[in-house]
Structures are given as structure tokens and as C-alpha cells.
Amino acid sequence: MKSSEVQIAGSLRRRLAVTLIGGMTILTLLLFFVVRNYAAQIAQQSQDSILSASVTSILDAATMRDGEVQIDIPYASFSMLGTNTDDRVFYVIYQDGVALSGYEELSIPKASIDETSVLQSTTFMEVPVRQVTASRVLAGADFRTRITASIAQTQDNLSGTLARISRNAAIFGAGFFSLAVLLSILATSTTIGPLKRLADSIARRGPQDLSPVEKPVPSEMAPLVSSLNHLMHRLDKSMTQSEDFIAEAAHRVRTPIATVRSHAEMTLQRVDKEENRQALRSMIRAIDETSRAAGQLLDHAMIAFRAHQLEFEAVDLVEISREIVLRMTPIAEMKDIELQLSGESSVIVSGDSILIQNAVRNLVDNAFKYSPADSNIEIEVQSRPSPYLKVVDYGPGFLQAEIETLTDRFTRGVNAEGTIGSGLGLTIARDVAAAHNGKLVIENHHSGGACVILYL
Amino acid sequence: MNLSQPTVWPDYTMKFLLVEDNEELAHAISTRMQLDGHVIDHAINIADAIAYSEAGEYDLILLDIMLPDGDGRDFLSRHRDGQKDTPVIVLTARSQVSDRISMLDLGADDYVTKPFDHAELQARCRAVLRRRSGTSQTLIKLADVEFDPVAGHLSVAGSTIVLRNRELRLLELLINAPGNIFSKQKLFDRLFSYDDDVSENAIEVYIARLRKHLDKSRLNITTLRGLGYRLDEE
Helix, strand or coil, X not given: CCCCXXXXXXXXXXXXXXXXXXXXXXXXXXXXXXXXXXXXXXXXXXXXXXXHHHHHHHHHCEEEECCEEEECCCHHHHHCCCCCCCCCEEEEEEECCEEEEECCCCCCCCCXXXXXXXXXXXXXXXXXXXXXXXXXXXXXXXXXXXXXXXXXXXXXXXXXXXXXXXXXXXXHHHHHHHHHHHHHHHHHHHXXXXXXXXHHHHHCCCCCCCCCCCCCCCHHHHHHHHHHHHHXXXXXXXXXXXXXXXXXXXXXXXXXXXXXXXXXXXXXXXXXXXXXXXXXXXXXXXXXXXXXXHHHHHHHHHHHHHHCCCCCEEEEHHHHXXXXXXXXXHHHHHCCCEEEEEECCCCEEEECHHHHHHHHHHHHHHXXXXXXXXXXXXXXXXXXXXXXXXXXXXXXXXXXXXXXXXXXXXXXXXXXXXXXXXXXXXXXXXXHHHHCCCEEEEEECCXXXXXXXXXX | CCCCCHHXXXXXXXXXXXXXXXXXXXXXXXXXXXXXXXXXXXECCHHHHHHHHHHCCCCEEEEECEECCEEHHHHHHHHHHCCCCCCEEEEECCCHHHHXXXXXXXXXXXXXXXXXXXXXXXXXXXXXXXXXXCCCCCCEEECCEEEECCCCEEEECCEEEECCHHHHHHXXXXXXXXXXXXXXXXXXXXXXXXXXXXXXXXXXXHHHHHHHHCCCCCEEEEEECCCEEEEEEC
């Protein structure tokens, strides 16, 4: 069956998954940075408070004796700064802007003029350091001096801690992310699930099943399902109407034609004058042509209608041919034509039996029309190389030039002069072949008659 | 019009029941059937058809599908359920694609699609009766000739030949009314369909063939110049 083309505009599943996973990614990154920054901040704070304590202890040790500033740096001031890594510590002490002790190269911020500590991250000897600077005013009776102490520590330990925290935060974030992705996938499929089940249940239906969907669906899908049901109802109705219409139309057209034909035939029995008889004969011929055309048009409509909803089943081409031969034999006998069926005893194809019957009937009907009296029509069914049915007659055959155009609607061969037919027979057979992915081959038999092969 | 009386050969008389609501068509079919020497009863609806089929025995039922009081297929299934095996030929005007299968499924022996050639209906009746030939005896005896029009067998002087279709139909016409004159036209109309592109003289070929078959018998086909042909007993 032909799959109908559908315009695809993205995928709901993908859209949902992208939204969920995208959101989760942002959340995870946010979480990672928040945790890491918070941890870094706390680590920094603890270093800062130790550095501050160290600076304060140095300042506290400063005393005035005999107008001289004495600073006896306590051991603890530096020992408290000890870390498990070899972090280096630099210090400098100024008195009123004059370096007393330590690394004079260690610059101190100008702002450090009151007693509050100034914290800053800077570089010293091309190494990033954390520096704490504080000052204190020593005052005597006639004396007032400002002592400023600054301690800088390298941050090897801190960055080690930070790396550890980052790693842990990353592991935590990855775990969180995987879990979130898993949940997203689960959420996506539970959401898409009912939609997919609906699609499956509709796809599994036979071509004739136009009953409404009755399984419960989520409320968001209710409008879709309800319009679908509505559409199927209308389709069902219009298909039934079409089929009824075709049958009814046939009845309406054929019954009066039958009456007219009977009258003409009856009249012909009573009329003796040759020109009247000729006129009546051509009238009957025209009537037959009309009714054949009407019949084939309706058949063609029915086939076009059915071709869109094929019901494939195992069909025995030989069985179909046998039925048609049986059916046509009485008429064939009237012209003393013999219908011969040859080939394999059973050739099973997958197809729509009504369509195939119609195609075969039209082919035999055609052969029948063009066959002279006292001749044969040969029907051969074989399964190799691919299943085919061949109808050969001993009539005038096709003109070589016409073979291409013959299956076009309403095209009749030049040799068809004087024979009843609407020209739809080969078109019907070709359409049926096409509906089954087969083909119709038209050629002349070496005997000169027509040879039509229906491949299915 | 020369209607041959079937009473002459009661064995051969076929009884048909025609169920058809279209009066004109029914009249046409009845007239043709009577011309062929058959007896035909006409029912215009299912109720009539049931009454007729219960009252009498028929050799064949011709059944229209769309009837004023219902679907002919209902009659068909009722008929079959009632253990009647009278052969039924359905007259249908419906599309051939959709309806044919269900009719054959319901037990119709064959069908013709309206409008039909009377010769086709006749041929189908013959074919159906031939398939059921165990049930009806259709032997016509005239002089030293035995003729089975259903099987198409002609026995002359102890040997049997199978007639081809047109020979059979021609002999059937002639033997049905021996001594009557049939014009060439009349015979032509009955033997050839309207799309046969042949002249009325083609009938002479078949007369010649029949003469050959009847050579050893006491039956003669006489040519009456300008009038037609007549079957005579010696």
C-alpha cells in the first residue's frame, strides 16, 4: 500500500526531551557553580580569618618602650598559618609608612589607615597570594604612632581544596543530571505513549474499519480523537453512499436501456423491410454500446474507489480464470468460440479478488469481442517468472503504432471498428495491475491475434 | 406471428417462472420465451413469486433483484432454504463488481446483466439446464431422429453427433415447428448477435451443415425460394 506523504514539523518527543534535558542541564550547571562558589567562599573566609588573626596577634604584640616600638612576633602568629601544603607566608610591618621588618616589596593598600583589616587578593613574586593588612595606633603621653602589619599567604592549599570541592560538585552534578535525563525520557515516553498507542491502533485497522476509537485517552487528546471519530464517521457514510450510488446508478441506467433493447428486439422480429431492419440492428448495437459503456464506467469508478483501500488476500488466479471461463462459455458457444485454459493448476497471488476478477473478465471480454466465429481464445496462467495471466485471441490483433496508447482511457484501436466497446477494458486491467504493483503488457501474438499479459 | 404450440412435444416444454417488476421487460422476455416454445409464468413481486413457486414445479426461475416488495436475494435464500433445487438465473442491473459474488453465494446458478441479449439469456438457460441435466428429460423425437437440445446431441440412424452451438439452435428452431416456414431474416435474428458483422446469407452455411448431419435421416430441410426454410418429414 502506498504510504501517504506527511509533512513533518519537528517531533513532539524530541521537543519535550530537548526542553526537559535542556532545563536539567542549566539547572545542573547552576547547581555546580553555586556549590563550588559557596564552598570556595567558605574556604576563603576561613583563610581570611586565620590571616586576620595572625595580623591581629602581630599588632597586639607591638608595645612602646622608651619611645621605641618593640614587636615581639609570637610564634603562634605564623604557626597558625601552617597548611598541609607548602604554602609560603610573607609579612611586612610598617611604622608610620616606614618598613620596620619583613618584605618591603610587599605593598600594602593605602586604605589601611584604620584598624579594620583590608583583605585582598593580589600577586607577590608572580604568585597569587591572599593578603590581609591591618593597622593599630600606639599612643603614649606625647607620642602617637601607627603600626601597620600585612601578611600574605600563597593559595596552594586553598586551590587544592577548591579542586576537591569542584570535583565532588561535578560528580554530584553529573549524578543529578543522569537521573534527570532518565526521568525526562520516562516522562517523555509516558506522555507520548497514548499518542503512539492511538496511532498504532489506527494503523492496525483493516481498510474497511471505520469504527470510532473507543479506548479512553488522556483529556488533552480528546479533541483530536473526537475530530478523528467524526471524520471517520463522515468517511464511512460517504463511502457507503458512493458504493450504493454506483450500484444504484447502474440499476437506474440499465433497466430502461434493457426495456428499450427488448422493444427494439421485439420490433425487429416483426419488421420485414430491409432498411428498417438495418436501422433497428444499428439501434440495438448503439444500445449495447451505451450499456457497456455505462457498465464499464461504473466498474472503473468502483475500481478507482477500491484501489485506495485494497483488501489483500490470497487469490488463486487459476480459480478466477476457471470461473470466468465457465461464466463466458455460454456466450462463447453462441459464436462457436472455444475458451481454453492452460498453465499451472493453481497460482496464488496476494491481491484484491474483486479487482483481479474484473481485470480478467475485461481481458477475456475484449478477446471475445475481437475473435472471429469458430476460433479459440487461450488463457494461460503461470507463476514463473512472476505470476501472470495471458489472454491470446485469433482476431485482428493490435496495430503496432497503437500499442503504446491503447490503455489510455477511451482509446480504441483502429481495428475495433464495428465492435461494441467503450475502450475502458484495457484501462481497467491496467489500473488493476498498477494497484497491485504489476503491469499490463500488450503485444501481438505470432498468430496475428492480440496477446495481453497481466502481471501481478 | 407464428407461435408454435408446445403441446405438440410435451416432453420438451420448459416451464419458466419470471420474477420481474418491469412490465415491459417482462412482456418482452415472456414473448421471446414463448416464441422458443417455452411456457412462462410471470410474477411481479416476491409475494407472487413465492405463491407461484409453491403452487407449481418450474424448470428454471428468472429472478430480478430489485423488486417492489424487497430484494430478490431474499427470495433466493428462502427458496434455497426451502430445499428447492430449481435452478435460478438472476437478472441484475447492478454493478457487476459488487453484486455478482453474493448472488452466486446465495445459490443463483448464473446471472445476466441488464440489458441482455435474448440469445445470451437463452444460452445461459441452456447451460444451466445442461449442468442440471440429471433432473430434466429433454429428448425430442421426430421421425427417426432423436435430439437433445440441452446436451446438444443429435442421434441419426444409431450414431450420435454433438452439434455446434449455432447448428443446435437452428435445428431447435426448425424441429420445434416442423412444416412451418422460417424466413432467412427470422433465423438470422435468432442465431446471430447484433454485433456479428455478417450478412444474412451466412445462414446458408449453417443450413448446409444441418443438411449434412440429417443426410441419413428421414428429415429434410427444404429451401423455399424467397420465403425461407422448412423442416419436412419424408
